[in-house]
Amino acid sequence: MSSSSSKVCYNSECKELKSEHPRKGWRLRTGEYAELCDRCYLAYEEGRFCETFHMNAAGWRCCESCGKRVHCGCIVSSQAFTLLDPGGVECMTCARKNFVLTPNPAWPTSMFFHSPLSERLKDLSVKNWTHLAGSGPVPWRQAPSLFNSSIPSSELHTRVPYEVDVSTGINKLNASERIFVSSMEKKKVEDFSERLMKVNLTMGTQESLENGKPGNNREEQSSSCLNISQQSASLKEDPSTPQFGPYGSVSETNAQVGVTGTHLRPTLPLAKQFNGNLQNGVESSADTQIRNARPRADARGRNQLLPRYWPRFTDQELQQISGDKNSVITPLFEKMLSASDAGRIGRLVLPKKCAEAYFPPISQPEGLPLKVQDSKGKEWVFQFRFWPNNNSRMYVLEGVTPCIQSMQLQAGDIVTFSRLEPEGKLVMGFRKASTAPPSDQENETNKASNGVSALADAELADPSSWSKVDKSGYIAKEALGSKSLISRKRKNSTLGSKSKRLRIENEDLIELKLTWEEAQGLLRAPANHIPTVVVIEGFEFEEYEDSPILGMPTIYATGSAGEKIQWAQCEDCFKWRKLPMNALLPSKWTCSDNSWDPERSSCSAAQDLTTEQLEDLLPSHSTVTSKKMKAAKQDPDNIEALEGLDTLANLAILGEGESLPASAQATTKHPRHRPGCSCIVCIQPPSGKGPKHKQTCTCNVCLTVKRRFRTLMMRREKKQSEKEAESTRKKQQQQQQLVVIDKLDDDTSICCNTGSSSPNQKKEVLELSDDDLNRTKSSTPPFKGQIDLNIQPEREEELSPGSDSGSMMKLLQDATERYLKQQRLSSSGGSENSPGNRSQQVGGEAGGGESLSNGVTLGSSNHVTLGSSNHDGGNDCPATLSIKASASMTATG
């Protein structure tokens, strides 16, 4: 594989002889590397090769940011810059900075990951591509024979690591990037992916030939790997890396962006990233593409690992795994143990893509013994094999029982696979499902400094939060942090397909819909962070360095002087305060934050908005709102309840409540919740316990739930009031009166009792729905105009990127679901008179909605047409928030 049989330095400008051990420079089109003399290598290594030898060559451009000259027309510097969407280039140093100091070391280090290029690449032949890519994509340098089962395992083991090359860097990126890729972009991505695959295929073949070992298994050989992973410092410094090593690419080191250390965690602020995507979506998509590109070229363009397998390591975990700080851990993938996996059989089913991408290729079902080291340093040898299945394969690791037991893992826990560099060892780690990922909790407390836990980051980056609603990106942004965690738990909680299936069958279905605008309206910059505003496609987006959180909605209106203003409600006293239109509120806004109006910067100050006015602003809820506000003023309990609702509102959405203060330990309710957490989840008694909620129940839980929905709806109202204030006022007022809140009173608090609504009410509800529908559609052009909260937990993960909305929804859903479940449990437990059999009612997720089977009735009062939004009815009213409780709740639990 020498780039040359020549003994002189590859650099034509240099006449020196190569040393005994020529240094590998950039990757050549042939896949080999330019072998340089020490001097040239040094120049290359330091990123000044072109400056030294190509000063007179063409292709120099200046970095748009720092002005530094970059030799864009040269393969040597191909990774030293990035193409900017608007045109121009940026040196990687700046690119890196501009990308939020990318906490994610995995940030694309080569221009190949950037959209502009990606686009171009589409038209490039494979050959050209590889050329361009330079050392970018490094084919899987496998030595087929090494994996031949006939080979002594000992040898295999020592070498496997090197063979198991993975584009982890890309994966890492993925985690943070993918989320933001819109569905459209995703499409592109896939296309590109396919192209990459083709490329890989070609390269793989090349490699095979190169190796001179046609091997017995073509299939395996065809699998090449895009080694886009960053070069680790250690690797860089180790020119002696085996030739067949996956990391030979100098290009990687070449980039000034070299990554080092044990990084991994895309701590990238989601929001920021998200924006980044919006602004140059192609770029992100390109990243995605690359990352998605899997080593295995099965020409299907589906070579991406499912999000659920994306490694979600935290720095800590990584460090723990590596133990040695000098080692770099490359997360490969992770998998939640299924019942089967954790069972006695001792077979761990490996995701096919993962197996093919990260484990040595095997052609025989018998596979190979694979040596894996656990986080404690103990080595295990598993048989990595496969079963023919249909026309495919099912990969399994056999003999994992001892290891699983050693780690005390069980179904639901997550095992992680990484590679320890430079040794190339496969390392197996784990995360217990029962407890929040070590990283989670620890990070939450340890990293309090920035208020964003690594977990959050991880979660944010969690592709699982992609949702169909990716277009509502903004929201997605939000939900990221909290939601994904939950979703992941659920989804991945593949605690055995049985439970999974049961759950799905019996689980209540919750459908929550709101427009992205509405959801957006609830977003708040994380504490201590000042968001910046960017305008994208005419829409303003707040950009947060950290994951945003949800806050109370504000109401936009036009002041008496015609100026644009917004009304914000103090979260302490619930008084409404007038603020500038562009005021950006913190997560929890209170009167004391009212810097715009000193006279009303205290809760004691009167509200300069009459109830009537407020009603105008909040047409449909006004009645409710005002009533509640009044009540709140008089009744301390109510206030408390409202507060709880607030919390719930946020929580329901945030689910795990990223913004909740983290105290000592998690409650039993949810790992992410801490004692004192007042979220709906935590304030409820354990399933089946505690009093049953009546319609008139005013406990925190019930109130919270009620309020939560109300809160969600308010946003929508605001919009309407702005546009249709005049024309609809009358109608709205009528509605306000008609639409009774009483539904909320239903038996189970949140819930709504079935059939409680009168015909009139129903009618109103429906009208509102329609209204909302229209409104929404017209008001949210670039996006679908709605966020489908009704995301199937199991699917979310794979939904299109870019939408946190999904996660947000998920959060909400999750919270609600929990509530519903508990409701069910309590009722089924029969400890208290459960109204009828919910299970019976359930049967009909039916329609409408006013009735939630489990007695959870969301008052249509919220104007949130709970239920009327039928998803059954096919009325996809975005503004609707409906909760469907499906039937039988055979408590799976």
Added chain:
DNA sequence: AAATAGCATGGTG
């Protein structure tokens, strides 16, 4: 009879 190995099935995306 129990454990294991491997194939088949069927839910899910």
Added chain:
DNA sequence: CCACCATGCTATT
């Protein structure tokens, strides 16, 4: 419609 994969089921040890 297809691929994936969790698990069932059965043959084998």
